[in-house]
Amino acid sequence: MRLAHFEQLGPVCPRCLAGRGAAVPLVLGIVEEGGATADVRWGTLVCGDPGCAMEYPIVDGAPILVPDPRGWMASNGHLLTARTDVPAAMDGVLGDGFGPDSAFNATRQHLSSYGWDHYADLDPEFGPHFDPEFGADGRRDAPAGQAGSVVRCLAAGLAPLGDAAALAAGPVLDLGCAAGRTSFELAERTGGLVLGLDLHWPLLMLARGVLERGEAVFPLRRAGIAYERRRVEARFAAAERVDFWIADALFPPFAPRRFALVAAMNLLDCVASPPALLQAVDRMVADGGGAVLATPFDWSTQATPVEAWLGGHSQRGDDGGRCEAVLARLLTPGAHEQSVERLRPCAEPMDMDWTVRMHDRARMTYTAHIVTLRA
Structure with missing residues (x-):
């Protein structure tokens, strides 16, 4: 810390x-x-x-x-105390022994997908010069299906807020920072301290590894339960202004109006109460500050009860099940009983592709809905 x-x-x-x-x-x-x-x-x-x-x-x-540290630690004790000195080859042996449905391999899949999107654009194998499908030298301005979706979507969401000078008035909060790339990008685009918060211990440790060693180390899934340990040099000029903490995005542990900018990239559909997340963002942003939200509205009962989904289930309701319509009302004061009080959209929402790599032969492309806000 x-x-x-x-x-x-x-x-x-x-x-x-x-x-x-x-x-x-x-x-x-x-x-x-x-x-x-x-x-x-x-x-x-x-x-x-x-x-x-x-x-x-x-x-x-x-x-x-977190509000219940004992409960969180009881649920994550096996991760907090996991060995970090296991050789790459033995990682494979353990994964084979535990089997494809084990928590061990589920964690490796998470690290693989997030590590690839956050840092593989810096890897010579996966960077913009690699794929011959996109021309003689593999170049393409908007490499759909390539690593770095999180960076491209963040940049698109920040654009309506203006240049770096307009975002440099105070600290920045990156809710659901995952493997940390967005926090480093925010530090390079702003002048204040940046804090990344997440509840996923292995992803936060990946982020802290980049912070401390300038290297992203993660298991990359090739096929089945065959993984390769990747090491990607990842050094960022403003890394000294970044830190990563474990915290619940619904209860950021800070006094209100503390941050000049709040980002929540692909988090809205991963919390128990999306309106509570919007209220938390509204509470954290300082007067005149900004916020960037991105979500594919990819609902799952593992994260969000059906009753809390923003559309996606209520096709006979006023919004016809359209998620973006419910979100728009939540971001319009008085339009919904759980509407935010201070945040206002400062640009038209936009949709962008967001690619998640599962293994060598499988990539899923979501359409992320991106909203830029001012308080």
Whole structure:
């Protein structure tokens, strides 16, 4: 955990925030170990209210700031304590033994898909010069089906907000940062600190690996349960202004109106309550600040109960099941009982392809709906 981020952003107790709406500052507790880029690698943060005094661990440089830290740690203990020194060949042996339906291989698939999209555009094998289908040298301006969809969609969403100077008034929050590429891109496009938040420990560790070593290391699925460990040099000029924490996007652990810019790329359909996410973004953006949202509306009951889907199920309702229509009403004050109060669209929504790689012979292309907002 970078102390500069802790001191400037002033995180508050997630338990007090979620339970009683109180923004109680966190204070440093135990500091067991520091590091070159993680000023506190092992330690704790503690709620400043003696009636709560909840301890939040800092593990491998990432503070775990969720309303129920014990519950999150109980669910993720096998990931928090997983070995990081397993040779690549033995990763394959373990994956074969665990089988294709194991949690081990499910995690590898996640890391493969996200690692590829976030960093494979920097890999000579997958970069813009690789695919001969797109001309003699493999070049193409908008490489549909190629890595880097997250970067292209973020850039498109930021464009209506203006140049970097217009976005440099304060810190930036990247909700659902996953493997971290968007956080690095936001740092290069703005002048403030950038904080990436996510609940997925393996993806956050991939991001922290880039932060600390300038290298993205992830298993790339080739076929079946055959994976190859990829190492991609990923050095970003503004990386010193980036940090990554574990936190719930529905309860960002900060006082209101703390951030000049909030991004939530492909997160809206991955939370239990999409309106609550919009309210959280509305609450976090400072007056005059901006927000960028992207979502393919790819609903799943594993993440969002059907009743909370923004359309996609209510074909006999007023919106005819059209997800983008429900989202538009939620972003129009007074148009919906759960509408945001401050955010307003500052450009027409746009749709862009977003490619997810499953393995060498399978890529899925979503159409991401991108909305740019001002508070």
